[in-house]
């Protein structure tokens with residue numbers, strides 16, 4: 001069995017047992033393999049826009065003799081996919097790209113057929129939360145995972161919720177804040193804002209907005225530090 005990196009391991013642990021899982025942007029195929037070897041899905045739709053990437057998944061699943069439970073698609077998002085997945089994983093892409101894939105899918109198929117979404121955006125996690133909030137999903141887990149970098153990992157079920165601005169910015173689930181990886185992310189975010197401010201050269205609009213964000217981040221850091229000690 002392949003040893004998963006901390007990021008892939010966290011993703012794998014979030015997957016619910018299901019009938020059909022779509023692994024959009026499957027690339028190396030490690031998650032598809034994990035899902036099939038651990039009987040987490042009856043079938044996996046392995047999808048990648050790059051044929052070269054998809055071939056890595058095909059090879060891996062064949063080598064491990066689980067390819068008969070997979071369907072391979074060389075396409076953009078879910079555009080060429082015929083089956084309706086009940087769980088969709090999209091990891092390692094930008095948040096806007098992920099939203100586009102889900103939006104395109106929603107134009108052809110009701111989102112009601114999706115029970116679970118697992119999303120690991122490389123950036124724009126605010127936009128991902130907002131899209132989920134506005135399109136009938138409830139975020140049930142919203143964590144930061146440390147690997148070579150810090151990654152956001154969001155899991156959602158079909159349902160309604162009303163996230164406020166603070167939740168969109170800092171995460172939907174409060175209990176998921178209280179750990180060291182989340183604190184590291186907050187500190188990185190703080191540093192980024194400080195850098196922007198020092199390069200803003202007095203541009204008032206930038207300075208005011210970033211100062212506001214910085215205050216919110218520092219309050220959040222205080223809250224998490226208090227919980228952790």
Ligand SMILES: C[S@@+](CC[C@H](N)C(=O)[O-])C[C@H]1O[C@@H](n2cnc3c(N)ncnc32)[C@H](O)[C@@H]1O
Nearest residue numbers: 025026027047048049050053075076077091092
């Ligand atoms: C950085 S890799 C992430 C691989 C894996 N999901 C992970 O998290 O380790 C991104 C993969 O998504 C694929 N990809 C990017 N845009 C895509 C799209 N619109 N539809 C399907 N696959 C896409 C890329 O070809 C690449 O293989």
